[in-house]
């Protein structure tokens with residue numbers, strides 16, 4: 001089955017084999033070496049210096065990383081502004097609410113673009129905002145939010161930027177050079193092509209040191225995880241097979257030329273899918289220039305429900321992804337992330353044509 005949903009992804013044969021690594025006790029040197037290697041590799045994706053940055057590994061899904069980032073890095077005296085233009089922005093507000101973080105949300109509506117003027121106004125209106133949280137690639141619609149411009153704005157206002165990069169880390173440019181960007185949360189099984197179960201936050205060491213004390217969570221206490229991991233240790237049982245797979249996936253990424261080559265690869269596959277579907281009368285939901293290379297949304301054709309399209313494609317070996325909430329009636333989503341070949345894309349377009357002509 002070819003998975004065109006935005007994670008979990010089809011694994012390469014090499015990453016799948018890595019899942020079968022040896023049984024390991026996480027109190028032994030072999031695990032310490034695995035963990036250390038992974039943390040180095042994660043910083044290596046964007047060439048970050050280990051003196052300034054820490055890659056903190058977690059066992060959990062991407063949401064665990066986002067929740068750990070928000071709850072650990074916004075101090076009790078802090079005030080968080082969340083930008084919402086999709087499901088994942090809204091989820092960050094839910095996390096803030098669940099943990100009693102002092103926060104506000106700028107609710108922009110789902111397909112909406114983030115206008116810098118509006119954000120600047122919101123920052124100005126609240127005055128004491130210390131942290132801004134944004135989703136880099138809003139997977140709800142495929143929209144790529146303007147991270148660079150937001151980082152500049154935060155920098156000029158002295159606000160720390162926290163980024164949900166769950167569906168962009170490894171395949172889009174991230175402005176780590178900006179002093180405002182203090183942390184990015186991400187996961188193994190989206191653009192990095194690892195297996196589900198490992199997630200991580202890449203954070204500035206300075207932000208980890210001044211985060212939330214006492215912690216709001218035991219399991220998601222990023223500073224504690226960071227300290228343990230710096231000491232080549234871990235407090236809780238890690239998802240070791242997912243760690244093995246991530247190590248292999250990161251080697252694969254680096255050998256293939258790193259994140260910018262992955263972006264080129266996704267862009268090429270996405271363009272081919274878009275051109276093929278366009279020729280069959282399918283239209284994108286967003287202007288393609290506003291979309292990430294990682295996922296595109298398409299309008300459902302007249303007279304076909306999502307379930308009909310999904311089921312027909314699944315019979316032919318492809319899993320697409322529905323819209324969320326009200327968008328379920330309107331669109332479907334396709335992501336080229338994972339071990340997808342050119343042949344898979346050609347076969348996908350044939351499957352679409354086959355369904356259209358029935």
Ligand SMILES: *Cc1c(COP(=O)(O)O)cnc(C)c1O
Pocket residue numbers: 006007061062063064066088135137138139164165166167187
């Ligand atoms: C997938 C995704 C998440 C959450 O991922 P889970 O692994 O399902 O917890 C968070 N944010 C974005 C932008 C995502 O695409």
